[in-house]
Amino acid sequence: MSKPLGVILAGGLARRMGGGDKGLLDLGGQTILGEVIARLAPQCAGLVLNANGQTGRFSGFGLPVIPDGIPGFPGPLAGVLAGMERAADLGLSHILTAAADTPFMPRDLGARLSAALSPGRPIALAATREGERLIRQPVFGLWPVALRGDLRQAIEGGLSKIVLWTDRHGTALAEFDPGPPHPFFNVNTPEDLAEARAIWQKND
Template sequence: MTERLPAVILAGGRATRMGGGDKPLLSLGGQSILSHVIARLAPQCAPIALNANGDATRFAHLGLPVLADTLPDHPGPLAGVLAGLDWAAAQGAAQVVTVAGDTPFFPPDLAVRLQAAQSRAGLALAATEDATGTLRRHPTFGLWPVALRDDLRAALKGGLRKVVLWTDAHGAGTAAFDAREVDPFFNINRPEDLAAAERLLEIVG
């Protein structure tokens, strides 16, 4: 039986393609995108925290710990992963799951599948397989070992920004999901994506 792990929702981006602001707080089907993300994640992981920068009180209604990036200048999603690893370490956990705050339809068995696919180092990323068998990785959806947090911190301070360069260096496993009919990792970047998500919500619930 797999262990129930802590998780962090990555919502520290600046949403430039959406015109700025807090993209995960936009409404989808009468609820915030973030509420949909939490509803998918809560049965899989506990406890849950949110990685976001700026005034944390804007998320107070969610009742979740809010973790700011510990490195300056918004160095990307890996900074949110690092914040999550530091938080997980304080919880006494050996690993943490991450999901993106703008992706409301991710699989309900994500955490279990990531654990099953983890490498010897305890690292795994989600991916989708299309009709041609081509895999596309989704590096904000991953399982991350606390033991590598100092390595990640040093890499970020050294200028690393691309997630897969770091995960490949540590031999991450891959949890592959079917995306031939519906892409479970559809993310909302632009206003037209939000309209598409409203239609997708009717299909996947």
């Protein structure tokens, strides 16, 4: 498989942070989004940022910004769809998605998701184990562009939960070590931001 298009999902409303873009928060010399870009870019043929509203706030990152193609903030699946449609325009077969607020995402995400694919399981999602449970991390996935028509139909039909759609098509899971730091730690609250800063500055 050739390298996918990387799609950073930043379309959320960040209510628990009081609004705004969580990816623009500072870790102590680097924004969260800057760290995500640094980790994801080497894994991909190119990067785009899925975000809604005024795009100028991301101008310093030098990435194309693509909005949801379906109105009303229907959730991350709309960002996946927007990424699929951009990848189709570029002639790429897959997209690799990551969240804009996860500064410790794996540097080998794409390779391990690709290795997990198998016949009958065309979508791969990341997962971590908590005790006996394997917890899916559905925002971190490798998605075939060929399913974009089906995804659009599902979203327009009211579906918003990622795993309800992926389970229709067969999903491979790639298990990642839960850390510390947890590879899919995401910044949702001011307390999370303080924790992320402490971890990032210790490891930087």
